[in-house]
Amino acid sequence: MNKHEKTLDKLDMNRSAVVSGIKNDPGVKERLESIGIIPGCKITPLFACPLGSPVIYLCLNTLIALRPDVTSKIKIQISK
Amino acid sequence: MEPIKVALLGNPNTGKSSLLNSLAGLQLHVGNWPGKTVEKKEGVIQYRGREISIVDLPGAYSIKPYSEEERVSNGFITSENPDVIVQVVDVNALQRNLLMTYELIARNKKVVLAFNFNREAKERGLKVNIKKISSVLKLPIVPVEADRGENNNSLLKEIITLSQKKYVRPACINRLIISKNNIDRKKALTFFSKKLSPFYKKSSVEQKIPSIDRVIMNKYLAFPIFILVMYGIFNIIFSLSRPLIHLIEAFFGIISELLQLIPMPVLLHSFVTNGVINGVGTVVSFTPLIFLLFAMIALLEDSGYLGRIVVLTDRLFQKFGITGRSFIPMILGFGCNVPAILCTRIIKNRKERLIGILTNSFISCGARLPVYVLFAGIFFPQSAALVIIGLYLFGILVNLTASLVLSKLVKNHEPDSLIIELPPYRRPVFTNIIRHAWYHTKEFLKRAGTLIFLAVIVVWFLASFPLGGEYASQTSLLGIIGRTITPLFSLNGFGHWTFVVSLIFGVLAKEVIIGTLGTIQGVSAENLAAVFPHYVNQAGALSFMVFVLLYTPCVASIAAMRKETGKWSYAVAQSFVTVIIAWIASFIVFQTVLLIAK
Numbered sequence: 001m002n003k004h005e006k007t008l009d010k011l012d013m014n015r016s017a018v019v020s021g022i023k024n025d026p027g028v029k030e031r032l033e034s035i036g037i038i039p040g041c042k043i044t045p046l047f048a049c050p051l052g053s054p055v056i057y058l059c060l061n062t063l064i065a066l067r068p069d070v071t072s073k074i075k076i077q078i079s080k
Numbered sequence: 081m082e083p084i085k086v087a088l089l090g091n092p093n094t095g096k097s098s099l100l101n102s103l104a105g106l107q108l109h110v111g112n113w114p115g116k117t118v119e120k121k122e123g124v125i126q127y128r129g130r131e132i133s134i135v136d137l138p139g140a141y142s143i144k145p146y147s148e149e150e151r152v153s154n155g156f157i158t159s160e161n162p163d164v165i166v167q168v169v170d171v172n173a174l175q176r177n178l179l180m181t182y183e184l185i186a187r188n189k190k191v192v193l194a195f196n197f198n199r200e201a202k203e204r205g206l207k208v209n210i211k212k213i214s215s216v217l218k219l220p221i222v223p224v225e226a227d228r229g230e231n232n233n234s235l236l237k238e239i240i241t242l243s244q245k246k247y248v249r250p251a252c253i254n255r256l257i258i259s260k261n262n263i264d265r266k267k268a269l270t271f272f273s274k275k276l277s278p279f280y281k282k283s284s285v286e287q288k289i290p291s292i293d294r295v296i297m298n299k300y301l302a303f304p305i306f307i308l309v310m311y312g313i314f315n316i317i318f319s320l321s322r323p324l325i326h327l328i329e330a331f332f333g334i335i336s337e338l339l340q341l342i343p344m345p346v347l348l349h350s351f352v353t354n355g356v357i358n359g360v361g362t363v364v365s366f367t368p369l370i371f372l373l374f375a376m377i378a379l380l381e382d383s384g385y386l387g388r389i390v391v392l393t394d395r396l397f398q399k400f401g402i403t404g405r406s407f408i409p410m411i412l413g414f415g416c417n418v419p420a421i422l423c424t425r426i427i428k429n430r431k432e433r434l435i436g437i438l439t440n441s442f443i444s445c446g447a448r449l450p451v452y453v454l455f456a457g458i459f460f461p462q463s464a465a466l467v468i469i470g471l472y473l474f475g476i477l478v479n480l481t482a483s484l485v486l487s488k489l490v491k492n493h494e495p496d497s498l499i500i501e502l503p504p505y506r507r508p509v510f511t512n513i514i515r516h517a518w519y520h521t522k523e524f525l526k527r528a529g530t531l532i533f534l535a536v537i538v539v540w541f542l543a544s545f546p547l548g549g550e551y552a553s554q555t556s557l558l559g560i561i562g563r564t565i566t567p568l569f570s571l572n573g574f575g576h577w578t579f580v581v582s583l584i585f586g587v588l589a590k591e592v593i594i595g596t597l598g599t600i601q602g603v604s605a606e607n608l609a610a611v612f613p614h615y616v617n618q619a620g621a622l623s624f625m626v627f628v629l630l631y632t633p634c635v636a637s638i639a640a641m642r643k644e645t646g647k648w649s650y651a652v653a654q655s656f657v658t659v660i661i662a663w664i665a666s667f668i669v670f671q672t673v674l675l676i677a678k
Contacts (some may be wrong), residue, residue: 027493027494028495034142035499036173036175038269039266047293049297049391049395050298050299051392051395053395053398054391054394061173062501062502063290063502064499065498065499065500067498070495070499
């Protein structure tokens, strides 16, 4: 298994990854974790809005919309 | 016996309001939390001889005090110490919903879980063994269908039983707790997958893009559909309310005429018709508009489309320091700023909501249109439409600029960025929508009504005294004030006292501006065309329209700003700052047009 670490904004549509951490920004981290984006959980980008942002993600069986300024703070691991 | 104090809590979109409506129904009292702009609903119900008082805490994902909503919940749980907390749980997103449950247990609270949307879960192929989950968590769980009021009695029974029991913290959750205010969310995920997931089985097909979203959020269809929906809503609100408003106005007109038949002193008669009836009439005529607005907003929100609108328009607003949540209040402002300001409550971020409230009056409402139509018709007959469209666009520009400036100035303790859940599409419940609209209409009439009424009385007084002169004439107090401040507008091209007095009246309601001009000029509104060119030129007319677009909003809007910000200071400051902005803008317009004309 080869693990690749990058940030969520770089993940291709419909590819799943596991959240590995959230970069230091206590307000954003708290908000993300309370809505269910927690290290260890699986996340999948489903589609982007017509203007390109935000992107809709599937996580813990809910749809969550995030802008790139937030997703660039979410670290993920993809297993190949 | 003391009533049992129950707090109702839950994530957004879990059907909490439906449950509350079906439990407490018409006994609900809706208001705001003291000193906060967050809505407070409470009700008392009788069940088996016990009194149960239910307080609805704002929908949130956590009780850690980050956002204003969470601060309210946190404060209530800490200081009021409810006997039992009912957490409404969307069984389709159980894993995430339980995070809040663990937080409550960390605070040593007695919790009953109301599992909602069980039918929907079943249709999705989700198998939930509630008995097993309840025995693992050591918490009472009642399956409900909130929008049909199913199993409410079992829930109430459980509340009473739990309130009489001694509190025992479920041991299995102990290891998820770091401190009173913190839980280990990562461990919570592991706990779920190890201990609970055997009783929470998803069918083999994983949820993908909901099929409706394939159309509604489609690259090419999303915006056309969205424009159609917005057009439909705008149309329903304003075209359905118009005949009702006319009916109300006609009703008050008849009353005024009937009063003429009753012999009474002239001053008393003027007070009753120009003051009281006008005041009550203004307030009551807002009722259909506010009711329909809240009904439409509830429909959008409950169906799940509101969240989609927010994300669709988000990109457009990002550059101005705000999010897609600000879009709907902005659009509604074109109809009337009052409901638009009330509807800023869909903006959850405190800072962004404040910006939305304070900048909404720059969006040109329907009541300002007659002024443009009249002035543009007289002074720019060839290009009236262009001038009017220009004014609307200019209003949007000022609104966005002001948003950008305020977004830099206002302090914020919550993340600025958009982090929002797209709720599943659900069929809205008709009675919930009607109740929701009715609570808010009542609340608006109660709060803002008094202020609007008072303002009308004050203006009546200023227009009537000193006695002997004609209503709103040059010799009245209002006329004197108007003439005193008129020189301030000489550089703006409309330095005649009649214009200034009409602007003062315009603060009552923008519809009044033209009527006032007619009254003090002593001609009917149609004949103003012959009179105006004696007082202003083209440049002055344009400058006057710009001033009308931007200056102090009407008293109803000011009352709405006061109500929604919770502070007089914001409403008053906005009213003054907008006059300054309007003065500067109209000054620039007047001087520029003069320069170009040379």
